[in-house]
Amino acid sequence: MDYKRKLKRLAVAIAAAFLMVAIPITVSANRYYGGDYSKYQTNLYNNTGKDSFAIDQIGGDVNGYIYNDWTYSRHAQQARNNGWRFHTYIWDQTGSNSWETQRMLNYFLPRLQQPKGAIVALDYEAGASWSVEGNTDAILVGMRQIKNAGYTPMLYSYRPYLMAHVDVNRVLAEFPNSIWVAGYQSGLSVWPNFGYFPSMNGVSIWQYSDYGGQQDLNVDLTGITNNGYTNHSSGSYVAPKVQNPVTPKVTNPATNDNGTYVVQRGDSWWAIANKYGLNMYSLSSLNGKSINATIYPGQVLKVKTTASQNQPTATNSTTWRDSLGDTWHHEKGTFTSNTWINLRWGARQSSSRIAILGPGSVIHYDAWSNHGGYIWVRQPRANGQYGYLVVRNSTNHEPFGWFK
Structure with a gap:
């Protein structure tokens, strides 16, 4: 994937050193090969000579900033020209913010260039919050929205990140075999070496190599990349029904019902403001302070304006x-x-x-x-x-x- 590519490649490589296991894997009768692409690849490549699918980034959301990947339409047309099955992934850096996850999908789902039933994967490898429950809630909200729009939801990441930040069992309980996992083998072979397979349940697609940092190579183990192309071979697109955002569940134990927050060890004006959708200047102003003021554990800060601050000063005003x-x-x-x-x-x-x-x-x-x-x-x-x-x-x- 693209956003923190070098950082993730290092983390996956380190993890692979501890995950070189030869395990039995239940796969379909046929394995399918393909690459995943973004703006870092101008064109699609038939890396194995047997590639039959491409998964392309349409864009993403970084803490509320939505961006588009300019190569998406170009790659979609190239895949059609190659006769490949075309699928989509979205960079999902929304942490535990379910509302933002839905806003992101409200933006991207109507812009997909693939048939109904095809894969839409959430690329969740950065920006997770401290709350495993909150992160998982946001992911599931997104995957449900993808499913309700008529597509196949998947969750992409690398194993250590998933294990640290997501309750994968909850995801698999609702969406079996929905994991697309990265675990890079050593060397430059275009074929997967299953001695490097990241041992975990529910994997349908394995990203087994980044081929020297240039191109991600994937193997479909279950036939999931056929979704959308068995019964929708025309590739026609019908705009999905877009859901309205929902208010996310608040899981921060330091938050009180009266709109205050108890400062925790390691907190800063920026970190607290970011949790509540504020900026640090408005947060400090709300508390009658400047951002240069010291905050300390146990201190109580306002994180929500009172009715008198948000509303007119007089009735009917x-x-x-x-x-x-x-x-x-x-x-x-x-x-x-x-x-x-x-x-x-x-x-x-x-x-x-x-x-x-x-x-x-x-x-x-x-x-x-x-x-x-x-x-x-x-x-x-x-x-x-x-x-x-x-x-x-x-x-x-x-x-x-x-x-x-």
């Missing part, structure tokens, strides 16, 4: 001031962007970015503010949080002039 002194006006509406825009955790250009919203994004807002030379709108999000984005320069008198 349509305007109010927030903790930064900005005046906000209640106004609900929806518009569709015609350009790329930043969605941020605060109404400041310096606020941390949640995501980049692409052209065609439908944005619902419930309030607006005119400050800093810009018109900002507020987008309600999960857990009582909000996202903020600029819709126009305040000197432009046409409402929402940057959008359709």
Whole structure:
């Protein structure tokens, strides 16, 4: 895979030294071979001379930032030209955030270029939270959404990472034989050496080599890469029904019902803010401090604004001031962007970015503010949080002039 390729390759190689086992593996009568691809490979390659499938990255989500892989459509067409079965994987760095996992899939599922039934794999190898339960919950939410959209869900990673951060048994209980695992053999042979197979249950695809860091090689052990192509040989695509995000389950034991957090050993302003979808500046401001202030274990911090801070100061009032002194006006509406825009955790250009919203994004807002030379709108999000984005320069008198 691509995002932390060198780091993962080192980790997998080290793990392989301890996992060289010759074990019996239940496989289909035929084994199928293929590569997985991303922007790092311009073209598809028939590495074994018998390749029959390709699994390509469509893009991914890194802590709320969604990106597209520009080679996806090119590779899809090349696979069709080769007569190969084409499948998709998504870089999933959403940790234990189920809401963000669903938002990611809401974006990518309508953009797939493969038949129903084909594989959509979550590439989960970075960004896991401290909570194994929370990580597993988010993965299962994603795999269910993939299944409900009519595709075959799979989970990709390397064995040590899965064992450390995911309850694999829970995943396999609901999605048997859904693991796509990396475990690299030594040498440059294009054929798998099963003496290096990472011993674990539920594996359908083994990524057995990165061929010197240039190309990942895979073997399908169960025939799962035929999914979507046995009964859907035309490769026609029907847009799936997209689910609405759900509020993720909060699993942090340091969180209290009154919207406060008890500082733990090793915490920082940034780490705490990141857990609750804030930025460290708004978190410190919420607590009447600066980010240079020292925090210590056992200290109680506010992580959620009170009703009086989020709402108008008077009953039936349509305007109010927030903790930064900005005046906000209640106004609900929806518009569709015609350009790329930043969605941020605060109404400041310096606020941390949640995501980049692409052209065609439908944005619902419930309030607006005119400050800093810009018109900002507020987008309600999960857990009582909000996202903020600029819709126009305040000197432009046409409402929402940057959008359709």
